[in-house]
Every structure is written in structure tokens, then in C-alpha cells.
Amino acid sequence: MGTGMLLHKLMKIAVPVLSVAGVVVISFPSPADAVFSRQTNGYRVCAGRLVNSNVSPEAASKACARALYPQRLSTCLTKIVKQTQLEAKDALASCEKARRPEELASCVVGISRNSKESVDPEVLNFCDRSLLPIRFAQCVVGLRSEIDLVPTQAMETCIDASDPITNISP
Template sequence: MSLNRLLRGLGVFPVSLGLGLFTVPVVEARDWNQYSVCVTQLQKFNVSGDNAAIACSDALIPKELSECVSMIGNATPIDGNNSVNACFQVRRPIDLGNCVADIYNAVPSLATVDPDTDTEEINLLTLLNSCRTSSRPGFYSECVIATAREVTDMDPIRAMDICLSAQDFPRSLFPAYNE
């Protein structure tokens, strides 16, 4: 009797599993194409279709390029074209996007605007370029955030310079390495 019940249970299982497969949503082929995703995302941040197509086709991993631009575009007012150029020039675009977004959100004085000059744009481009130049964007953003917060009257641009120069090999500590 228990064998009969077991066999009936096994027979029902494949039927219920098979019916479950029909509930999977149908996804269009273009949704799986990382180049399509990349171009679409870049265009959302005012990158022209031609520039988006060129950037995505040349990118090593197009989804990471577009994710980097999206992270920067969602967190800052940085122009999409500037973001594409920076994200394209690094090995780890996601780290660059995190670096820019983290510093911008944590250091409010970066967004201050001087009515006589376009200070905000200069600060934002400096932020973008310093994160791009950094060899370790995650540690760099932590350094900038801590330095700007903890040191009284520290200009955020000065904090970026200090943290960027700290990543260089300390030749003064190891003079024999200079040879």
C-alpha cells in the first residue's frame, strides 16, 4: 500500500514541475543583449546614440560601462558624456562609479556653487578624474570622506589631492627603492 502511494507521488511530481515551467515570463532577446542594455542606459544620461554605440561596442564589458555611467548619473549632476569617458578609461568601471557616488553623497561641500564661477562643475570634474586616476577607488573614497569630515576646515579638493598622493609609493621611506 505504501509503495502504491509512493509511485503515485512520483508520478504527480514531474507533472507539477512541468506545469511550473509554463509560468516563467517570456523575455525578449534584446533584454539579454548587453550591448542593447548599454546603449539604452547611456542614452538615458544624454549620451548621443552614436557615442553610446561606439562606447558600448568598444567596451570590454558593456554592462559594466553603462552601470558605471548610471551610478554616476543617478548620484551626481555630472554630464553623461564625461562619465562615459571616465568609465571607459578604467579597468573596473563599477568601482569608479561607487567612488564618485560615495564621495559626492558624503561630502556636501562639493556641490556648493559660487555664482561668479562654475565651481560646482570644476569640483565634479576633479572628483571624476581623481576617482579615475586612483589605483584603488574604494579605499580612495574612504580616505577622501574621512579626511574631509574629520579635518577641520579641509577643502574637499585638498582632501582628494592628499588621498591621491598617498597612493604613490612612499619613496622617502624606502630610498633604496629609488635606484
């Protein structure tokens, strides 16, 4: 068997294998596609959600650009705006500075839902001040369900109790 014949047999095997490999490689998305995809670009999602929630384009662009996790910021704002009577501009400031924006939103919504009267925008400040916003909301809602307290009084009581200093000795 000569070299020509061997080369011909190798080509018969290699061409289909390389063709399949080429098709497989082409079907994978490029890294550039991931950067510009609608679903995976958190900044794009954030900007769209904020503008749709009546935040000015300028404020939305600044807030989303500053956010470490822009989708979490936009989730926080949209949840508060859709499920409470609070203004988007007030919610944006709180969501921007929150350590846990999604928990902040759950806190605000939880307290607002369980209040018969309109909730003071101060609820944003109280939920943001709490290190454990969901536990704080549970405290406020729990106290108000059993004791006749106005929302602000319940929030003051729960925020004061959330970080007790216990028997510190030198």
C-alpha cells in the same frame, strides 16, 4: 515469436521515449536566442542605458561597441548620472577608460554624497587615477569628516598618499 512481433513491441516502447526526448530538446533555447535576447545582450543593455542617460546615440554606440564589458560601462555611467550632479558626457569619458568602472562609480558617488558643496567634475579624474578607487574615496571622505578640507585638497592629499615609494635600496 517472429521478427514482426518483436519489431512491433520495440516500436511500442521507442515511440513514447522518442516523443518525450523530442519535447525536451525543443524546450531548450537555441544559441541564437541567447544572442538576440534583450536581457543577455550586453551591448543592447549598454546602448539603451546610455541613451536614456542623455548620451547621444552616436556616442553611445561607439562607447558600447568599444567596451569589453558593455554592461559594466553602462552601470558606471548610470550610477554617476543618477546619484550626482555630474554630466553624462563627463562621466562617459571616465567610465570608458576606467579599469574598474563599477568601482569608479562608487568612488565618485561616495565622494559626491559626502560633500556639502557641489563636487568638481575633477572627482572623475581623481577616482580614475586611483588604483583602488573605493579606498581612495574612503580616504577623502574620512579626512573631510574630521578635518576642514575642501574636496580638491582632500583628493590631492589622498592621491599623493595612495602609492608611497618606500625605502628602495639597490
